[in-house]
Amino acid sequence: MSAPVPPTDKLEAIFARKRRELAARGPRVAEHPRPPGRDFAAALTRHRPGLPINVIAEVKRRSPSGGDFPHTDLVSVARGYEAAGACAISVLTDDVDFGGSLEDLLQVRAAVSVPVLRKDFLVAPQEIEESAALGADAILLIADALEDGALAEMVATARACRVAALVEAHTQEHAERALQAGAELVGINNRNLATLRTDIATALRVIPLLRGRAKTFVAESGLKTHEDFVAARSAGADAVLVGESLLRAPHPGEALARLLTPGKTT
Numbered sequence: 061m062s063a064p065v066p067p068t069d070k071l072e073a074i075f076a077r078k079r080r081e082l083a084a085r086g087p088r089v090a091e092h093p094r095p096p097g098r099d100f101a102a103a104l105t106r107h108r109p110g111l112p113i114n115v116i117a118e119v120k121r122r123s124p125s126g127g128d129f130p131h132t133d134l135v136s137v138a139r140g141y142e143a144a145g146a147c148a149i150s151v152l153t154d155d156v157d158f159g160g161s162l163e164d165l166l167q168v169r170a171a172v173s174v175p176v177l178r179k180d181f182l183v184a185p186q187e188i189e190e191s192a193a194l195g196a197d198a199i200l201l202i203a204d205a206l207e208d209g210a211l212a213e214m215v216a217t218a219r220a221c222r223v224a225a226l227v228e229a230h231t232q233e234h235a236e237r238a239l240q241a242g243a244e245l246v247g248i249n250n251r252n253l254a255t256l257r258t259d260i261a262t263a264l265r266v267i268p269l270l271r272g273r274a275k276t277f278v279a280e281s282g283l284k285t286h287e288d289f290v291a292a293r294s295a296g297a298d299a300v301l302v303g304e305s306l307l308r309a310p311h312p313g314e315a316l317a318r319l320l321t322p323g324k325t326t
């Protein structure tokens with residue numbers, strides 16, 4: 061059961077570019093020895109007393125839907141997130157749409173002690189091996205854009221490389237495909253990457269339909285308030301993935317601390 065992707069949407073355009081880039085550059089050899097891995101899956105499920113939910117906090121310089129964000133020192137933003145209680149940091153490494161790089165990933169990982177997720181549009185198992193060699197603790201896979209065979213192969217490669225795979229989907233159908241491919245960590249993205257539209261009811265609707273079928277669920281994108289965190293938790297999410305609403309604040313770490321506390325807003 062493979063799901064064809066409409067050829068004209070934003071997500072397909074990004075994946076077409078990524079395939080061209082990979083074909084043009086060939087294998088990337090790791091310049092740095094791999095530091096010991098940090099347990100991303102455990103970080104997402106660990107109970108932290110007093111916090112409404114575990115938060116994967118994201119750093120990125122810009123996004124197609126949000127434009128430029130005001131922070132250029134991603135390392136200090138990441139440190140602020142960790143100090144505020146983030147369980148992991150997500151680093152966008154796509155350059156064209158998000159202004160990121162693998163160098164950002166390495167710098168952030170060296171600056172924090174929590175696990176780090178490489179957020180990109182990965183198209184081939186080779187890129188997972190490279191991510192592992194560089195020291196990523198986790199990688200993102202986008203079920204909506206990968207055929208069944210490729211998805212299963214990439215999930216298996218991640219397991220072999222001891223890198224956690226967060227497999228995201230925007231719909232129940234694609235989440236079912238993620239589970240079929242062997243995903244243990246499933247993200248439900250509130251943003252439709254084909255249209256860039258966000259509806260935070262998406263994760264609240266889809267996660268309860270899948271309860272018990274993955275180890276861990278993450279609600280992703282568009283979360284802005286403490287109440288959004290509480291609602292994600294009630295729907296069965298172990299963690300949330302949050303970027304833009306924090307990155308708009310002058311001090312993203314302080315913004316995260318406020319979101320984690322009842323009765324305070326950013």
Ligand SMILES: O=P(O)(O)OC[C@@H](O)[C@@H](O)c1c[nH]c2ccccc12
Pocket residue numbers: 118179180228249280281282283301302303304305
């Ligand atoms: O910045 P937001 O709306 O809080 O969302 C964070 C994260 O979920 C979003 O950046 C994201 C989720 N899946 C992706 C896939 C590619 C690029 C980006 C994403």
